[in-house]
Amino acid sequence: MGLVIIFALVTLLAGYSSFTALKNKNFLGLFFAVATLLVFGWFTFMTILKSGYPTGT
Template sequence: MALGVMLLVVAVLCGIATIREIKRRNFFAVGFAGISFLVFGWFSIMTIFVSGAPEV
């Protein structure tokens, strides 16, 4: 669960960086920050979903 929360924090920071770099018109950084946002966001949601699901 802690790993999922840490990944979520990184995803939020990548989202902030994406918006900041769009304002600066640095599209190379927008690409990297946007891809990082998608990847870390996906991993964080899936980690929280899998570790938070009760075992049957």
């Protein structure tokens, strides 16, 4: 559960930083932000897909 939360927060932060780097025309920052967004977004998606949402007891 904690891993999914951390991955999701990093994905959201990378999405925001991608927008900011694009707005400031910082192309090296944009490259790294988009790469982080893709990698951590994929990790988040696959962790939720394979582990599922935590069930309530």
